[in-house]
Amino acid sequence: MKRRFSVICRLSLLLTLLSALILLALMMAVDDSLKTYLRESNRADQDKLTEVARRQLEHDAQLLLRSLSDSLRVDIYNQDFSAIGDALERLGKFRNLDYIYVYDHNGSILHDGSADVPLYGEPITSHTPPQLLTGLVEGRFWSGEHLHLNSRVEASGEAFAAITAGFDFTSAFNEIKAHREDMISAEYSLFQNVRKAVLLTFMILLPICMLSAIWITRGMLKPLQVLTNRSSRYAEGERNLTFELHRPDEFGRLGTALERMRQALEESHDQVRQMAYEDTVTNLPNRRWFQNRLSEMMHRSASLDGTFAVLFIDLDHFKQVNDTAGHERGDQLLREVSKRLQTCVQANRLQRGPAAELARLGGDEFVVLLPAIQSAEDAAETARALLGSLAPPFLLYGQYFSISCSIGITLYPDDGISASEILKHADVAMYSAKQHGRNQFAFFQPQMTEEIREHLEIQQGIKEAIDKDYLYLDYQPLYSMESGQMIGAEALLRWRHPIKGLLSPARFIPIIEESDLIEDVTRWVANRAARDLKKILDLREHFSVAINISGAALHQLEMCEYICELKQHLALPDKTLSIEITETSMISHLDSCEAVLRRWKRAGIDIWIDDFGTGYSSLAYLNSLSIDGLKIDQSFVHNLIDGHSRPLIDAMIALADSLSIGTVAEGIETDRQHEELKAMGVEYGQGFGLARPMRIDALMQLLETEENVRP
């Protein structure tokens, strides 16, 4: 950006320019006035001078002539030509006379001023201008610069002669003209001097004006400069200042307003900072704060060559608390947990000195930053203390909650050199701790990354798969051993990954089951299967579709309700929708799943035990939970011919018979197996030997074919 002049500089220049313009205008006005004055005064002077001179000359001439008349009265009376002539001659010596005549009452010239009086006796009128009144009267007449005068000569008050004269005042008027020119030239030089003086004054005043302008502007705008300076400093981050100027004028008010703005900004800033960096549930620092802190730490440790540890804490099975006790209690538990962790961290800090810091990353994730540790053992010790702090159960609303946590530990700089890396590796380590049975801590190991990565990929990918319809269902038909007729099908979840192709259910389903995502996946499967079932029911009245419900989803009442509502919404007849639960998952959630199973049962949904015979089940529940049937695990069917599983299968059939519940043999691959099992009294069978899992279209086609074949 081009450097601009400061406001003071510009204002000063502007004021100076303005002053200069005013001075210039003033100077021009003075100059013009002087010129006009010079011109006018010259003309007026000249006119006045001429007028005065004319009057004076006239007066003098009259006086002269009158006095001549008086002095020559006797001589004229006596016709004393010599005396008259001498007088006229004397007069002519110091007056420029055009003529001078003495004439009598007849108008005859008595004397013409010359020695021999040649005009004696001639009529006066032929020698004077016609405009001049002649006769024995007073008269005067100007012709240019010549004055013609007529003056009476009286004796005893009566005129008996007159003197008439023509005065030539050319030289007098020339002198006036010359004088005027002198005056003009003198005044012009005076005018030039005045002009010079004005110019000089202008030149003196201009810098004075400039300095005054600078001085005044600087004085006036000083507070503005102060405010600008403070604003700049404030903008650069200086906080220890005030805009208050303690002045009564506009600047003072501006300062006060700025100060109010600053205070409001500070408050707002504090609020934002609080909102931005503090977790609202626990009032602990939040993820953003932690990331900043971590970056800061790394920056500091890098320069100090220091070591620090990050402990990534994830509460075990916290989701279940939320699901069963509600979010309010979940939040309360989080607050209690955070208090214990904080107390523990602070106690730890007191022992060690350097400040350990606790933050909540979100959900049930916490993190502890241990600055300046001596060795990994320091971190392990803290982790143990943290685990121990959560060991006593929490009493909330009269109810005890037991919660543990898994901790992943990373050390800087060994386990990463960036903040995100450190945090991610801590997460991985935590995950590993969870994998190894929870309620423990684990240091990050590089090989952890790979196994965890797969988990993470699947957990992250499944959402995308749901959204983008990468999931689909295969149906494995279920046949009646007796009639050989297809009576139902088991819905099997398939995931066609856009890059990795078809993923094995055995691989991704356990990983999904570990996460909260199992809920979404279950909903998707239930929804899709129910709708497919609706279509199938249009084709065949008696048909059932079974969906597998993971143990993780089993205790969720929402899920239970969802399936019930789905059945009702699609108006599926009773006993068309079945739910298969593995024996293992049912046993591990036996208490919590009981209500769910009963709810489904009431809704007309059949419940089958999947993979029966592989778990360590108490047979008691088979009776109490109103199970509709057992699905004999395919391992038993596989060992039927060449193995020793026939007695077990017999026992299972006998058990089912005794409980009046159905049996399904899974994994029938050969006709022989089929025949044997039929003979043993298994009601239904499924397996590659009967039909491979197929898409809904293929199933429908198969059903149609079967319908056509049936008589």
Place this chain on the structure above:
Amino acid sequence: MSRLVAHRRAAILFFFVLCIVLPVNGVVLPATAGAEPLVLAQVSDRPKKDFKQLLPMARYMADRLQAYGFNGAQVQLYDSAEALIGAVRQGEVHWISETPYTSARLMQETASTPLAKKWKNGQQQYQTMIFTLKRREILSLQDLVGQRIAFEHPDSFSSYFLPRRILENAGLSLVELERPEDPVPEGQVGYLFSRNEKNNALWVDKEIVAAGTLNNGDWLNPDRVMPEMHERFHVIHRSAFYPRAFELATPALSPEAALALREELLALSQENHAGLLARYEQTEQFSPLELQDLNFLQELTDTGGRAP
């Protein structure tokens, strides 16, 4: 040579005159009557000019006559012969320079003594001329009857006393006119005073009067009679020649001083005193009185103002 003879003769005559005159008046003045200025007087109608002309000579003589009790010079000018006579009678004047007629009256009326003839304006003697305009065709004195003639002023010898006597001797009757317009009584000649020589000539030239009178000196002076006028004028009468002017001693001047003054005046010469003489009314020189001069003066007074 003849001049020296004349000188001596005049001295004898002067002495003679003194011897006669002084006892008659019975006035004997002391030779030195204390320190006083020498007073020179004249009748003048141009006092300023005449004062300047007379003063140097008065001073010169006062200086020369210190021995007679004079410690300075004064010039007194009077506007008429009567005034001058009055002053002389009061003893206010020591010395007078005048034309013949006034000189004669002074001798007659104040017992003043003529000392020497003064060649005033370079003239030892002069004559009076009576002139007219040629075109008026006035050819003789007799033609002036019923006409007006201009004299200079009543104290003028050459332009009043003398011409008047000439006209009267020619049998003409003169009457003074108040104004040029005044009518001339039947059979008489009207006269007017022109006041000066110049007017005299101009009046004739402008036909205010028929004739004028001027002495030959003025006639030839171009300032008074312009040369062109000569052609227009015609002189109808010329008088005899008379002495131009006289220096007189009043009774206030002691006979010794008068004698000394006479000697001093006669001693002035063009060789030694040209400047002084020139300033003294253009005087050429002073010459001693002759008997005929005394007779002439006597004759003037005898007629009692009547023209001889």
